Amino acid sequence: MGLRFSFQVLLPIFLLLVTAATTCVSATYPMSMRFDRMETDSLGDLPPDFVAYNYTQTLDHFNYKPESYATFQQKYVMNFKYWGGPNTSSPIFVHAGAEVPVTWGIGGFIVDLASQFNGLLLFIEHRYYGDSMPFGSEEEAYQNASTLGYFSSTQALADYAQLITDVKKNLSAENCPVIAVGGSYGGMLASWLRLKYPHIVIGALASSAPILYFDDITPQNGYHVVVTKDFREYSESCYNTIKESWNEIDRVGAQTNGLVNLSSIFSTCSPLDSSHKLKRQLAVVYVVSAQYDNPPENWVSKVCSAIDGAPQGTDILGRVAAGLNASVFGGGPCNHISDFGLNNKSGWHWQDIKTVLKKFASNIIFSNGLRDPYSAGGVLQDISDSVVAIYTNEGAHGLDLGDSSPSDPDWLVAQKEKEIKIIQLWIAEYNARLSTKTGNRVGS
Numbered sequence: 001m002g003l004r005f006s007f008q009v010l011l012p013i014f015l016l017l018v019t020a021a022t023t024c025v026s027a028t029y030p031m032s033m034r035f036d037r038m039e040t041d042s043l044g045d046l047p048p049d050f051v052a053y054n055y056t057q058t059l060d061h062f063n064y065k066p067e068s069y070a071t072f073q074q075k076y077v078m079n080f081k082y083w084g085g086p087n088t089s090s091p092i093f094v095h096a097g098a099e100v101p102v103t104w105g106i107g108g109f110i111v112d113l114a115s116q117f118n119g120l121l122l123f124i125e126h127r128y129y130g131d132s133m134p135f136g137s138e139e140e141a142y143q144n145a146s147t148l149g150y151f152s153s154t155q156a157l158a159d160y161a162q163l164i165t166d167v168k169k170n171l172s173a174e175n176c177p178v179i180a181v182g183g184s185y186g187g188m189l190a191s192w193l194r195l196k197y198p199h200i201v202i203g204a205l206a207s208s209a210p211i212l213y214f215d216d217i218t219p220q221n222g223y224h225v226v227v228t229k230d231f232r233e234y235s236e237s238c239y240n241t242i243k244e245s246w247n248e249i250d251r252v253g254a255q256t257n258g259l260v261n262l263s264s265i266f267s268t269c270s271p272l273d274s275s276h277k278l279k280r281q282l283a284v285v286y287v288v289s290a291q292y293d294n295p296p297e298n299w300v301s302k303v304c305s306a307i308d309g310a311p312q313g314t315d316i317l318g319r320v321a322a323g324l325n326a327s328v329f330g331g332g333p334c335n336h337i338s339d340f341g342l343n344n345k346s347g348w349h350w351q352d353i354k355t356v357l358k359k360f361a362s363n364i365i366f367s368n369g370l371r372d373p374y375s376a377g378g379v380l381q382d383i384s385d386s387v388v389a390i391y392t393n394e395g396a397h398g399l400d401l402g403d404s405s406p407s408d409p410d411w412l413v414a415q416k417e418k419e420i421k422i423i424q425l426w427i428a429e430y431n432a433r434l435s436t437k438t439g440n441r442v443g444s
């Protein structure tokens with residue numbers, strides 16, 4: 001219901017995939033969040049016309065040891081409302097599930113695409129998220145290195161490839177072209193799916209996918225440079241207040257009963273036990289505000305208006321506290337300070353992606369909004385004729401995958417139209433090739 005694709009709840013689990021730790025990804029913040037549903041527990045509810053299924057998925061796609069043949073139940077969700085059926089070779093739009101339960105990502109631009117192209121909608125949940133837990137439960141699945149060993153994007157891509165193939169077979173839809181769509185980590189998966197399984201996926205729309213965000217390709221601090229730029233562009237005084245607040249928090253926190261004062265200034269729900277936790281929380285507030293600085297909310301301007309607009313004479317901490325209240329995290333009777341513990345585990349390995357894309361990739365749209373800190377690791381230039389970059393200066397994270405709204409600005413409408421045109425071309429090319437191959441006319 002009017003959900004923006006881009007907001008997905010902040011769970012510590014995100015940090016599993018997005019930590020600074022280990023080898024490659026240097027950004028430390030959750031890539032997707034969904035605040036609008038934090039209060040409800042009806043996360044499993046599906047919109048009309050969407051039905052959930054289970055698929056008996058292979059635990060390990062890359063070994064032939066006896067234990068590799070173990071399976072787990074993988075959740076997927078379909079919507080047949082718009083589908084033209086197998087005989088018209090109507091396309092299948094696959095949402096590449098990311099680091100959240102699949103039910104949170106239902107809706108948005110992909111539904112417009114299905115409606116426009118008579119497409120079947122297939123949303124697949126990523127293993128180790130939501131209901132798609134190997135070993136029967138989350139506790140078991142996350143238990144130790146043996147059980148977590150199957151938690152990797154490589155395995156997840158193989159899951160998607162196998163499930164798509166099986167769904168097509170069951171529907172006698174072998175001839176239907178498949179287009180992968182995803183945002184953020186899901187966008188990376190969508191582009192990798194096209195790259196690794198080109199015979200299964202004819203094209204991919206990868207929104208806000210920081211696939212260049214790996215050591216030696218993008219500067220380590222690229223993400224934070226964009227966060228800073230977003231705030232500074234809005235207001236220099238806001239930027240300065242925030243900049244000075246870090247030392248001020250340390251200074252006050254170090255005094256006798258200073259933590260009590262900080263707890264009171266920031267209206268924390270429970271007393272702070274370190275100023276570090278407060279700083280980390282505020283950092284997350286700024287990062288999330290920048291990452292989701294999309295209309296109509298425009299969180300950077302909300303936070304900065306509160307900081308700049310505090311009554312005259314308000315000191316630095318009072319201003320920053322007002323900013324916290326005005327942020328997406330504020331608005332409650334008190335402010336929760338989360339324990340954003342970092343986790344070491346990460347299964348991400350990718351090298352020299354630009355060369356790989358140039359040599360082996362085709363039919364991928366990389367879409368970005370430059371206000372999104374993750375755009376620092378995004379593809380912002382066309383790599384080839386069919387691996388193209390479509391970005392807006394004004395948008396932030398995952399905006400183009402959201403629901404359409406009459407209030408959408410022109411630049412967003414234009415971005416989506418460009419994407420539709422390209423996808424139309426992929427489908428037309430595919431059908432042309434199919435009809436010469438089979439001698440039949442397909443599509444209409």
Ligand SMILES: *[C@@H]1O[C@H](CO)[C@@H](O)[C@H](O)[C@H]1NC(C)=O
Nearest residue numbers: 051052053054055073075131
């Ligand atoms: C899928 O399997 C799980 C248990 O593995 C079960 O709880 C759930 O109801 C099943 N869902 C469907 C749609 O069959």
Ligand SMILES: *[C@@H]1O[C@H](CO)[C@@H](O)[C@H](O)[C@H]1NC(C)=O
Nearest residue numbers: 084085086087088089171172
């Ligand atoms: C598709 O074509 C096959 C073979 O011609 C036919 O048996 C089937 O009924 C058709 N299916 C639909 C949904 O039209």
Ligand SMILES: *[C@@H]1O[C@H](CO)[C@@H](O)[C@H](O)[C@H]1NC(C)=O
Nearest residue numbers: 140142143144145146147148
């Ligand atoms: C993980 O836990 C399982 C079940 O308790 C156990 O059999 C296995 O040996 C453990 N593996 C490691 C590496 O600790």
Ligand SMILES: *[C@@H]1O[C@H](CO)[C@@H](O)[C@H](O)[C@H]1NC(C)=O
Nearest residue numbers: 053054055056163166167170
């Ligand atoms: C396809 O059909 C088989 C046999 O009914 C079933 O076991 C399998 O789960 C189906 N695959 C999907 C993806 O639904």
Ligand SMILES: *[C@@H]1O[C@H](CO)[C@@H](O)[C@H](O)[C@H]1NC(C)=O
Nearest residue numbers: 251252253255256257258261
């Ligand atoms: C803490 O608050 C008390 C009472 O408002 C004030 O007297 C004291 O100076 C404050 N301490 C710091 C470190 O700000």
Ligand SMILES: *[C@@H]1O[C@H](CO)[C@@H](O)[C@H](O)[C@H]1NC(C)=O
Nearest residue numbers: 267318321322325332333334
């Ligand atoms: C922040 O919100 C809390 C809870 O409504 C309120 O008590 C506090 O005064 C607010 N602080 C600022 C600086 O606006």
Ligand SMILES: *[C@@H]1O[C@H](CO)[C@@H](O)[C@H](O)[C@H]1NC(C)=O
Nearest residue numbers: 019020021341342343344345
């Ligand atoms: C990473 O793991 C090691 C060993 O388990 C631990 O000592 C270290 O604190 C962890 N680092 C982070 C950032 O969690």
